[in-house]
Amino acid sequence: MHLSAFTKPGRFFRGNLHTHSTRSDGVIDPAEVCRRYHAEGYDFISLTDHFVGEYDYPITDTTPFRTGGFTTILGAELHSGAMHNGEIWHILAVGLPADFAPSNAPGFLALPDQETGPEIATRARAAGAFVAVAHPQWSGMSLDDARSVDAAHAVEIYNHGCAIGCDRPDGFHTLDLLLSEGRNLTLCATDDAHFYEPDHFGGWVMVKATANEPELLLEALKAGDYYSSQGPEIRAVHVEENEVIVESSAVGTVSVMGHGSAAIGAHGDAMTSARISLDKFAHSDWIRVSVMDRAGKRAWSNPIWLT
Numbered sequence: 001m002h003l004s005a006f007t008k009p010g011r012f013f014r015g016n017l018h019t020h021s022t023r024s025d026g027v028i029d030p031a032e033v034c035r036r037y038h039a040e041g042y043d044f045i046s047l048t049d050h051f052v053g054e055y056d057y058p059i060t061d062t063t064p065f066r067t068g069g070f071t072t073i074l075g076a077e078l079h080s081g082a083m084h085n086g087e088i089w090h091i092l093a094v095g096l097p098a099d100f101a102p103s104n105a106p107g108f109l110a111l112p113d114q115e116t117g118p119e120i121a122t123r124a125r126a127a128g129a130f131v132a133v134a135h136p137q138w139s140g141m142s143l144d145d146a147r148s149v150d151a152a153h154a155v156e157i158y159n160h161g162c163a164i165g166c167d168r169p170d171g172f173h174t175l176d177l178l179l180s181e182g183r184n185l186t187l188c189a190t191d192d193a194h195f196y197e198p199d200h201f202g203g204w205v206m207v208k209a210t211a212n213e214p215e216l217l218l219e220a221l222k223a224g225d226y227y228s229s230q231g232p233e234i235r236a237v238h239v240e241e242n243e244v245i246v247e248s249s250a251v252g253t254v255s256v257m258g259h260g261s262a263a264i265g266a267h268g269d270a271m272t273s274a275r276i277s278l279d280k281f282a283h284s285d286w287i288r289v290s291v292m293d294r295a296g297k298r299a300w301s302n303p304i305w306l307t
């Protein structure tokens with residue numbers, strides 16, 4: 001049993017799926033945002049400005065900044081309707097058409113007559129987007145909220161801007177509970193960069209594709225052919241009989257997590273491969289893998305379904 005990201009043909013392309021610019025509340029213009037990501041060794045980004053009326057519903061046109069070796073996927077962060085706590089939804093949509101129709105969302109206050117978050121997410125998915133539930137911990141999102149986003153492909157499990165800005169970076173708890181309900185979700189790490197604090201170049205995805213082209217990257221994201229990282233490389237994850245085998249760049253810890261409290265860690269010096277018994281996962285339909293290097297930087301596989 002293999003994760004397809006590690007067996008499909010192609011190579012890994014490094015991308016940031018969640019970014020803002022002066023087209024909404026970021027402080028760097030789109031050209032400079034793209035230049036900086038390219039200069040930092042990224043292969044692509046999605047510029048996902050806030051899709052609200054006060055910014056004139058931007059689907060920021062990044063096509064002029066595609067160069068040899070760097071591409072972009074059109075996208076936006078969608079806002080419409082209230083979560084259980086009364087605050088407006090944040091939904092990440094990567095791969096939107098340039099003419100995606102606005103909701104009635106003048107700003108960041110939820111209004112009673114708006115399209116709901118799950119509804120705009122469904123519309124974005126139908127329009128071709130890869131849809132992620134953005135920063136659940138930062139939003140104070142309930143499990144019911146997260147569960148209601150039927151259209152989600154993924155949960156944003158690490159948001160670097162939320163880590164730097166307020167130490168609420170996580171979506172792991174939300175993701176793991178939904179996986180245990182049988183939801184076939186993947187996970188993504190992002191920057192959510194606005195460039196007014198050190199909120200950039202901290203969390204990214206590595207997407208397996210045969211070329212660095214927006215349509216191929218988007219297709220791979222939707223298929224789950226990627227992993228997420230803050231630094232380490234994951235080179236292979238597969239299940240053989242009752243073990244999971246993980247190959248990576250040099251790390252000190254390899255962890256496997258599953259349903260409920262099922263989890264196990266393996267530790268060592270400069271480990272590049274680990275074999276971990278799945279004895280503890282007899283009641284798990286799914287597992288996922290993380291690795292951590294000596295600097296404390298982590299990388300995360302998408303889930304593997306064991307059943």
Ligand SMILES: [Zn+2]
Pocket residue numbers: 077090134135
């Ligand atoms: Zn947000």
Ligand SMILES: [Zn+2]
Pocket residue numbers: 018019020077192
């Ligand atoms: Zn954002």
